[in-house]
Each structure stands twice: as C-alpha cells, then as structure tokens.
Amino acid sequence: MVKPTNNEIAKLLREVAAAYTVSDEKKYRFQILAYQKAADVVEKLSSEVYELWSEGKLEDISGVGPSIASHLKELFATGKVKHFEEIKKKAPGALFPLLAIPKIGPKTAVKLINSLKIKKSDQAIELVQKAGEEGKIAEIPTFGKKSEKEILQAISEFYAGRQKTSRMVLPYAYEIAQKVLTHLKKCPDVQKIEPLGSLRRMVSTIGDIDIAVASNHPQKVINWFVTYPYAERIIEKGDHTASFLTSGSKQIDLMVQPTSAWGSLLQHFTGSKDHNVKLRTRAITYGLSVSDYGIKITDRKKLKKDWEKFYTKSNFNSSLGLYVFADEKTFYQAQGLKWIEPELREDRGEIEADLVGKLPKIIQNEDIKGDLHTHSLVDVEPSHDLGQSGMSEMIKLAQELHYEYLGFAEHNPSNYNHTPSQVSALIKKRNEKIEQAQKVTKSVQILKLLEIDILADGKLAIDDKSFSLLDAGIVSIHSSFSQDKEQMTQRVLKGLSHPKAKILGHPTGRLLGQRSGFELDWEKIWEFCAKNNKALEINAYPTRLDISDTIVRETIKRGVKVVIDTDSHEVSQMKNMKFGVAVARRGWAEKKDVLNTYSFADLKKWLLS
DNA sequence: GCCGTTTTCGGCCCGACTGTTTTCAGTCG
Numbered sequence: 352m353v354k355p356t357n358n359e360i361a362k363l364l365r366e367v368a369a370a371y372t373v374s375d376e377k378k379y380r381f382q383i384l385a386y387q388k389a390a391d392v393v394e395k396l397s398s399e400v401y402e403l404w405s406e407g408k409l410e411d412i413s414g415v416g417p418s419i420a421s422h423l424k425e426l427f428a429t430g431k432v433k434h435f436e437e438i439k440k441k442a443p444g445a446l447f448p449l450l451a452i453p454k455i456g457p458k459t460a461v462k463l464i465n466s467l468k469i470k471k472s473d474q475a476i477e478l479v480q481k482a483g484e485e486g487k488i489a490e491i492p493t494f495g496k497k498s499e500k501e502i503l504q505a506i507s508e509f510y511a512g513r514q515k516t517s518r519m520v521l522p523y524a525y526e527i528a529q530k531v532l533t534h535l536k537k538c539p540d541v542q543k544i545e546p547l548g549s550l551r552r553m554v555s556t557i558g559d560i561d562i563a564v565a566s567n568h569p570q571k572v573i574n575w576f577v578t579y580p581y582a583e584r585i586i587e588k589g590d591h592t593a594s595f596l597t598s599g600s601k602q603i604d605l606m607v608q609p610t611s612a613w614g615s616l617l618q619h620f621t622g623s624k625d626h627n628v629k630l631r632t633r634a635i636t637y638g639l640s641v642s643d644y645g646i647k648i649t650d651r652k653k654l655k656k657d658w659e660k661f662y663t664k665s666n667f668n669s670s671l672g673l674y675v676f677a678d679e680k681t682f683y684q685a686q687g688l689k690w691i692e693p694e695l696r697e698d699r700g701e702i703e704a705d706l707v708g709k710l711p712k713i714i715q716n717e718d719i720k721g722d723l724h725t726h727s728l729v730d731v732e733p734s735h736d737l738g739q740s741g742m743s744e745m746i747k748l749a750q751e752l753h754y755e756y757l758g759f760a761e762h763n764p765s766n767y768n769h770t771p772s773q774v775s776a777l778i779k780k781r782n783e784k785i786e787q788a789q790k791v792t793k794s795v796q797i798l799k800l801l802e803i804d805i806l807a808d809g810k811l812a813i814d815d816k817s818f819s820l821l822d823a824g825i826v827s828i829h830s831s832f833s834q835d836k837e838q839m840t841q842r843v844l845k846g847l848s849h850p851k852a853k854i855l856g857h858p859t860g861r862l863l864g865q866r867s868g869f870e871l872d873w874e875k876i877w878e879f880c881a882k883n884n885k886a887l888e889i890n891a892y893p894t895r896l897d898i899s900d901t902i903v904r905e906t907i908k909r910g911v912k913v914v915i916d917t918d919s920h921e922v923s924q925m926k927n928m929k930f931g932v933a934v935a936r937r938g939w940a941e942k943k944d945v946l947n948t949y950s951f952a953d954l955k956k957w958l959l960s
Numbered sequence: 961g962c963c964g965t966t967t968t969c970g971g972c973c974c975g976a977c978t979g980t981t982t983t984c985a986g987t988c989g
Contacts, residue, residue, distance in 0.1 A: 381972065385961035416962045454978095456987050495980060548989090559989085589977050604989080606976090619974090624989065631973040636966065642974050706965070 353430040354401050356867075357393050360423070364390035366447050367435050369457040374441035388414045391625070397901035401427060402870070413698075444472035449479065453505045463502075466491040480506045504584070508600055517558075519601065520863050521930055522893040524550055524557035531562060531579060531603055538575035540568040542610055547620040551693045553933030555896040556863055559594075559602040563620045569607035576605045611668070612645055614676035618683070619643030625698035633702070634686055645675040646685060661685035694936040699904075713936045716929055718948040722749065723758035723800060724825055724856060724888065724916030725925065729784050731777045732769065733762035734804055734812065735829055740922035742788045748925050749795045755951045758798035758916075759785060760825050763812045775817045782820060796951045798822045802856055807831040809845030811852065818851050823958045825888065825916075827856030828869070836870040843871060847885050853958055854914055854946075855880075857890040857897045868897065877909045884960045886912040886946050891931025892924070903938025912957075913938075914946035 355363075368386035371379035392414040393400055403409055404427050409420040422432045439447075442461070449460040467482045469475055480503065482488055488499040519527075528546040535541055541564050545551065548561030566572045573593045577585050582595040586602065594604045608616040619627065620643065634641045638653030648654060648662060661674070661684055668675050676682040680690040688705050692713055695701040704710045725745055726738030738761065749757040764777040782799050789797050803824045804812040811826060818824065826846045834842065847855060858876075861868025880887065887906055890897045895918070898906065903913055915931035917924055935945055942948045946957065 379961095382961050384972070388962080414962070418961055454987065458986060493980070493985080497979060501978085561989090587977055592976060594977095620989090622989080624973090628973055632971095633965090635971095635973080640974080644975085703965090 353427065355426065357396055357400055360400050360426070361390040361394040363426075363432075363435065364393065364419070365450070367438055369446060369450055369460075370439045370442040372457040373446065373461045374438070385414075385416075385419070389419050397899045399870070443469075445469045445475035448472060448475045452476065452502075452509050454501055455505065462491060462493065463488070476506060476509070508596070511600055518556035518864070520893045521550075521553065521555055521557060521896070521933070522927065524560055524601075527597065527601060527603070528560050528562065530581075531560070531597075534579050535562065535564065535572070535576060535605075538572055540566045540571045540575070542566050543613060545617065547617065548604075548622055551621045552623065552696060553694050553930070553937060555899065555934065559604055561604045561606070561620055563616050564605065564607045565610040565613045565616070566607050567609055569609075572607045573605065579603075606643075608643070611666075611677055612643075612675040614678040614680075614682040615641075615645050616643055617679045621693050621696060623697050626696040626701070629698045629702055630686065637686070639686065641686070642673075644671060645673040646682075647673040655687060658685060658687055692936065694933060695939065697937075699901075711939045711941050714932060714940050714942050714945055714948065716932050718942045718945070719754075719915065719928055719932065720949065720951070721754045721756035721758070721795075721947050721954070722917050722919070722925060722928065723756075723798065723854065723914055723947060724760045724802065724890070725758065725919045726761050726802075727759050727784075729759075729761065729781050731761050731764045731781050734765040734767070735762040736920060737761070738920045740919075742784060744922050745919070745925065746788055746792050746795055746797065748922055750792075752925070752928075754795055756796040756798060756954065758800040758822075760800040760802045763801055763803045763817075766812050771814045771816065774813055775820065778813075778817050778820045800825060802827055803852070804829050805842060805846030807834070807842070809842040811846055811849055818849065821851060822955075823853040824849070824851050825854040825856040826852045828860050832860060832866070832869055834869065836872060839869050840872040840875055843876065844879055847879065847883070853884070854886045854888055854916075856888050856916075857892075857895050857918070858887050859897050859899075859902075861895065861897050861899075863894045863896065865894070873902065873905065877906060877911050880906075880911040881909055884912075884957065886914045889913050889915045889931045889934050890918050891915060891927045891929075891934070892918040893927060893930060896930060896934050898934075900934050900937035903935055903940055907938065907940050907944040912946045913940060913944060916947075 364386050368383045371383045392412060404423060409415060409423060422434055425432045443464045445464045446457060446460045449455050463479055467478060469478050483499050483503040488494050488502060489496045528550055532544060535544055543565035545563050547563045549557050550560060564572050569591050573588060576593055577588060577595060581597045583598060584596045586594040586596060592606045594602055596602055606620055631641045637655060638648060638650030640647040640649050661681060666674050683690050691701050691705055727742045727745060728738045728740060729742060730737060746757060764774045766774060785797050785799055799822045801821055801824055803826050805826050805828050806812060807830060846852060859868035887898055889903060906913055913935060915935055917927045919925045
C-alpha cells in the first residue's frame with residue numbers, strides 16, 4: 352500500500368499527458384486535455400486523493416472519470432500503474448525532469464534530448480545547461496541564439512527557486528501587487544487599474560501576479576510598466592501584454608485593453624481558468640464565442656431572445672467584429688447570468704447556482720464585529736510565543752475597526768513549570784489587566800479567552816478551576832503533529848468536549864509552503880460540532896489560512912459555525928482579518944455562518960450554549 | 961478521457977507572445 356500526495360499524483364498525471372503529447376499529439380489530443388485537467392484538479396484539491404479513494408469517492412472528483420479512477424486505484428494498491436508506465440515508455444525518460452523548467456514543454460524537451468543525445472534522466476537538466484553554455488543548443492534546428500539564452504536563463508531561475516509550481520502566500524502577493532500598482536498609477540495613460548487573477552479571487556496562495564489596465568494607449572502603458580525599479584528581467588513585451596520577474600523571481604503579468612472592453616478584460620483575467628472554460632463552452636451552445644475582447648455571435652439562430660438587448664449597435668466594434676462590454680456585470684448578463692463574486696469563480700458549481708438563482712449572499716468585511724483570537728504582551732508565562740503589543744493599543748485598533756468586541760486569547764500558562772494553582776493565579780492576573788482596560792473602554796467589549804493546548808493525549812492544558820475564570824476557551828494543537836488521522840481526531844474531540852472549549856483554533860495546523868497539516872476525520876468533527884455548538888476557526892494568519900475554503904464550504908453545509916480570527920501576535924496583524932474573510936467567502940459562507948458577525952449579546956449567548 | 965439546461969454520443973475556450981519556420985510551432989495563462 353502506498354500513499355502518494357496530491358502533488359505527486361498531479362505530477363504523474365502531467366507526465367502521462369506529456370508522454371502522450373510527444374508520442375502522438377493529434378491522436379491523443381483529448382486524452383492529453385483530460386490528463387492535464389485531472390492534474391489541475393488534483394493539485395488544487397483540499398482533501399487528499401488517497402483519502403477520497405479510501406472512502407470510495409474517487410469519481411466524485413470532477414475531471415476524474417472511470418478510466419483515471421481505475422488507474423489511481425491501481426496506484427494506491429500497488430504503487431504503480433501499468434497503463435501509465437506503458438505510455439511513459441513511449442517518451443524518453445529525460446523528458447520528465449525537464450518539464451519543471453519554465454518555457455520548456457514536452458516538445459522542446461524531446462528536441463533537446465534527441466539532438467543532445469541525453470541518456471541519463473537524472474542529469475538531464477545539468478546536461479542541457481552544459482550544452483547551452485557550450486553553444487550547442489543554438490545549433491539545433493528550430494533553435495537559435497535567443498532560445499539558447501532563454502533556456503539557460505530559465506534553468507538558472509529554476510535553480511534559484513522559480514518553478515512552475517512555486518507559490519507565495521496571499522498577503523505577500525498583495526504587498527507586491529500594491530507596489531507595482533503604485534508605480535503604474537503614476538503613468539498618465541492609465542485610466543483604470545485592478546489586480547486580477549488569483550489575487551482578485553483571493554486564493555490563499557498566489558503563483559503569478561496579474562494586473563489589468565484600461566487605457567487608450569496600451570504601448571505607452573507597457574513601456575511604463577517595464578520601467579518598474581525592481582523589475583529584474585523582462586520576460587515578454589508585446590502590444591497588449593507584458594511580463595517581468597521582480598525580486599525573489601516573482602512574475603508580474605500586465606494586460607492592457609481600451610476602456611470600452613474593460614468588462615471582458617476584467618472577467619477574462621480574473622479567471623479562474625476552469626470558470627472561464629465552463630462559461631465559454633456553455634456560450635458556444637448559444638451561438639456565442641467569448642474571449643477577453645468581447646463576444647462574437649457565431650450563430651444568431653441559437654441566441655436566446657431575451658439576451659438580444661445586450662448585443663446592439665452601440666456596443667458593436669465593427670473593426671473587431673464583436674460586441675464589447677465596458678463592465679463585468681453586463682458581460683455576464685449577455686450570457687444569461689448574474690454577476691458572480693470573484694471569490695466564487697472556481698467552477699465549483701457557481702455557474703449552475705447562478706442559473707437557478709441560488710448563488711449565496713457571501714459574507715463581507717463590514718459584517719465582522721470582532722476578533723476573538725489575539726495575543727497581547729501581558730505575560731502569563733505561556734507555553735508558546737507571547738504577543739508583542741499592549742492591550743490598550745490593540746483595543747484602540749479594534750475601535751478604529753468599529754468592532755463591538757475583542758477577545759484576548761494568550762497561550763495558556765505553561766504547565767511544564769507551573770502548578771495548576773500557579774496557572775490560575777497567572778490567568779487571574781491577566782484578567783485584572785483586562786478589567787482595568789475595560790473600565791476605560793466603553794465601545795468595545797473585551798472577552799476573557801485563552802488559547803489552550805490540546806495535549807498529546809487529548810487532555811487540555813488547564814484545569815476546571817482555571818477554566819472557570821474564562822468566558823470561553825479556544826483549543827488548539829501545538830505539539831505531536833505526527834499522530835495518525837484516527838488518533839488526532841479522537842484527540843481533538845476530547846479537547847473540544849469540555850463545555851467551555853467552544854472554538855477549535857487553526858484546525859489542521861497547516862503552514863502554507865512549510866507543512867501540510869495533520870489529517871482529521873472531518874465527518875466526525877462536524878457531527879460533534881453541530882451537536883455540541885462548537886465552532887471551527889478560520890485562522891487569518893497569512894501562513895495559516897486554516898481551515899481552507901473547501902473545508903469551510905463543507906463545514907457550513909452541515910450547519911457548523913466558523914469564526915474568523917487573526918491570531919494576532921502584534922497589533923498591525925489585526926488588519927489581516929480580510930484574508931480570513933476571503934477564505935470564508937471562497938467557502939460560500941454567508942453572514943449567518945460566521946460567529947463573529949453576531950452582536951455581542953448573541954455571541955455571549957452562543958458561548959454559553 | 962471526460963462530460964451534460966441540446967447531448968450517454970459528439971463534442972472539447974480563446975488568445976498573446978516569441979523565435980525563427982516566411983506562415984507556424986511551442987508555451988503559457
């Protein structure tokens with residue numbers, strides 16, 4: 352029995368697609384698409400494919416049909432797939448490592464392998480690099496000096512960490528985008544500007560940063576764009592688009608269109624790819640061809656009568672032969688749809704929901720009435736890191752954010768070097784600080800919370816007497832991450848079973864880009880939480896964003912509440928709330944699903960329930 | 961190989977940019 356990760360499975364599926372491509376692209380055209388699609392889906396999946404298989408749900412994955420499912424079953428059972436191996440044999444082994452290099456696709460790779468006579472797969476990248484340095488790539492037919500230079504460039508960037516799969520956390524991407532935006536806004540020809548792509552959809556990790564500009568002088572904007580002071584290398588520069596790498600090998604893409612087509616540009620560049628493909632495929636059946644420029648009517652007979660009002664002389668661009676849309680809403684309406692929130696555009700049923708008027712009214716930043724998980728610098732001699740900001744400045748920021756309430760939830764006093772009564776004394780001392788602060792604070796209600804360790808055996812790190820000093824507890828896992836799924840689930844359930852343990856903090860313990868987090872039996876967790884009024888946290892800390900959007904969606908489907916917290920250890924981190932809200936929005940959460948949209952009175956009531 | 965508001969069969973999004981090929985192939989999103 353083997354247990355490959357989703358990334359390993361996705362890589363394998365991509366290898367099959369690549370092998371099909373080099374063996375006979377025409378013949379296998381649609382298999383290639385199918386395998387690539389399956390790889391994309393698996394890569395983005397929030398649950399492990401392995402687990403889905405063990406639950407018999409493999410074919411629930413959209414993009415995985417009977418054939419790929421049966422191959423994956425074989426993979427899990429035996430560690431390999433006969434069919435995949437046969438296909439991969441049709442391609443040289445050195446193909447697969449080379450695919451990780453930007454700009455090298457299957458065909459380029461095979462040409463390199465054949466011309467350079469590369470035999471050893473594990474040295475393929477080094478051998479290509481060496482050949483390039485010796486000027487041998489430029490001599491290969493269809494290659495030249497420029498492509499040789501480009502390949503060498505891509506290899507060195509690959510070694511420096513730029514891979515087709517490396518991603519950055521959302522707030523980091525947000526910062527970079529703001530800087531580039533500031534630069535672009537200084538260009539007088541920029542009329543409208545928006546960060547788009549996964550950034551606009553607020554995905555937790557971002558690959559490239561996409562920026563769209565409306566301007567009637569695209570070339571001037573492009574020329575301005577590439578003068579960005581931290582642009583390290585310009586990747587491409589055309590009439591309407593350009594890209595460069597900025598420090599840390601992060602790619603910034605720009606697309607420029609005239610104002611009249613701004614709507615379709617926004618829509619196209621926001622994506623996701625799957626959402627766009629679904630839209631466009633559907634549009635074809637109504638005689639429409641949809642692109643980032645606008646919509647062409649290819650078969651007027653198929654066009655629905657009540658859509659005709661969106662296709663008039665006034666929005667027809669005769670030189671392009673298509674209808675243009677200045678805003679996104681009309682662009683959707685012209686396809687019989689209502690406007691869809693960017694966070695929902697993942698082809699996870701949003702188009703179908705829109706068609707039957709069942710799109711959720713998702714939560715907004717303004718709905719948030721407080722933050723329940725913050726760490727002040729009041730020293731309770733805690734088990735983990737102390738906050739860095741005083742209570743008063745955190746309360747002040749809470750007021751500026753128009754919060755009704757704020758929860759201090761420092762880590763519990765370490766029970767390693769304190770007796771239970773010493774723990775109680777430390778909590779009492781912290782509570783006194785809160786009471787003092789509350790005396791001078793009228794507009795914000797302060798809650799006496801605590802972040803309590805769920806120890807390896809499921810016991811909590813404080814006793815009942817200490818618990819009685821609190822309004823409620825946030826319980827979290829901070830140790831023994833390697834326990835298996837069943838053990839971890841029992842541990843969490845035991846931790847949550849204390850009547851005052853109301854919130855499970857950062858439920859999977861994942862750290863984006865560092866560790867994947869532990870597995871839980873979600874059905875059991877949801878069932879317990881629904882029955883006993885416990886909430887799962889969406890931790891807005893940039894490297895956590897835990898639980899994930901897809902788990903949020905399943906959580907609220909079962910009537911379990913989520914609570915969005917910043918887990919701030921420093922006052923400015925309280926502003927990270929929007930990233931947690933984004934996770935909730937992507938999980939289709941409405942205001943009613945989120946605990947900290949409640950009024951203080953309702954929240955209190957819930958905490959006591 | 962997958963999938964369905966027209967379909968369980970017959971389709972499968974649309975386009976930009978680059979390099980070197982003078983009309984297109986490859987990669988990318």
